[in-house]
Amino acid sequence: MSGRNILFYDQVTVRYRGRTEPAAYKLTLPVPEKAVTAIVGESGSGKSTLLRLAMGLLPTGGEQAEGRVLFNGEEISTFSKKRLREIRGGEMAMVFQDPGACFDPRRKLGMQFVESYKAHRAGGKREALDAAGGILSGLGFSDPGDLFRRYSFELSGGQLQRAALGMAMMMKPKLLLCDEPTSALDPVVQAEVAGYLKDLHQKAGTALLLVTHNLGLAAALGDYIAVMEKGHLIEYGPTEQIIHSPQEGYTKRLIESVWEV
């Protein structure tokens, strides 16, 4: 698959205050349009930092020390606050590991879908709920109207993660960032959510950047796999190549550990 990169990390270094080792070091990674790129690695290897960086939402104390992150060819750090807000949720959406993170526990879900819609489109409540309902019915919710009347704490983890996916995809973003989207869920639900992810990607043509420590998930969904260790990108290539002929010892060990389980 060749084509343009929707997101491009160019020699990026990220440091956290108080830590000597950078969370990412001179890292270059393309994220091609309409494809699934998976970043695998152990926890603490700097995977999530890359996603937060792309969103312009690095945790407190985090700082981009070097390099550029290009979204659609434009450098993200030069965007105005307004432009950044428009892109977040609009052109680039994010799903978190904790499925509750997307929603305010004190507001009904329907209101939160409307709020997200209105932040990006000129439309009323009706249009917002229609758009949300359309996406959600494709995500296994037979009655989105019922969902809209509920609070996040009334849903199970799987339901909530599907709702979060719906929220993220409602604006038809060009890129969906997924931070360990299945690891807080139990195995059956994991497979279900992974299936929906694949489905959404294929239907909407949204590029996915998937961060996971689960090599199985990365292999199942990814067109490309990037392997990270301690802030360094140690191996990158098409999924086939990484799985069948890994070059690095670390990658080999990762692959072996999947078979052991």
Added chain:
Amino acid sequence: MTRRTSPFARFWKRHFILSRLISFLLVLLGVSFLTFVVSSLAPSDGAEMYYLSRGITPSPQLLEETREQMGLNQPLLVQYLHWLQNLLRGDLGESYNFGESVLRQLTRKLPNTLALAGAAFLLTALLSLPLGALAAVRRGKVSDLLIRAISFVGVSVPNFWLALLLLYFLAVQLGLFPVIGTGVLKSMALPVLTLALPLSCSYVRQIRTAFLEEMGKDYYIGLKARGIPGWRIFFSHLLSGALSPIVTLAGMSVGSLLGGAAIVETIFGWPGLGSMVVDAIRVRDYPVIQGYVLWMAVIYLLAGLVTDLVCCLLDPRQRQKGFWRRNVRKEGAK
């Protein structure tokens, strides 16, 4: 596995409001008993004080007769029940000092205290909410540091000293306000400022913390990642989250403000409950002290009750289960 609970415990858990009301009454009863017992333990009794406050030194015979008359020779419990009976009729006894009914004295002073407390509370809210929120949103920036530095100083300043400073600079030097009451609004300004400034300072810090805690929750990043505008995140999400700790804080201050601020009222000669009770303590006017302690208990308990109810209403988990019932149940969505 379910733990066995008695029907009583179940009732207590479910009927949140009802259980609060019952415990409210029980605590009130306990406080009234304690108040009565403690003041009857005091070395000089009512009969003696009655005469002493009128400048008469009573003979032992006269004292004995008056004790008989006032029922002071009866067992303590009988005296308490008698007192309680009167209390329920709204009779708190007579002030030894003024011969006026305690209830009348309380209700006469109460409006002054209410005015002072209300104004101080309002000013506190107007000052501390915006400043606390601003400090949280601009965390680490100059405005945050400035607000925190000023509030730190404000918290550390003692009430009476601030009162004297304000009197000296605003009333004596600049002549903006009268030193002692002429005209309601003008003479209120200084006591209100004295009460509100330190209170605002401690509020600013706690409100800042409440907002920061809310901003540390996962959903805050989620909202930002969804591209929700900052003002909307603040007013529609953070504010309601930070509200319950703020309401709890406010509930506690309402209690202490409505008790009348003894020091501030005394310094400014404000005829409220605080200065009333200071005078009563000076001359051991037990009925007045008893009445005041009861009032304080009622106010603190009521404030606590209202705080609990408001917090309960602010929590959707609670709200959804209905106002009267508390029921732990989880439902799934279709």
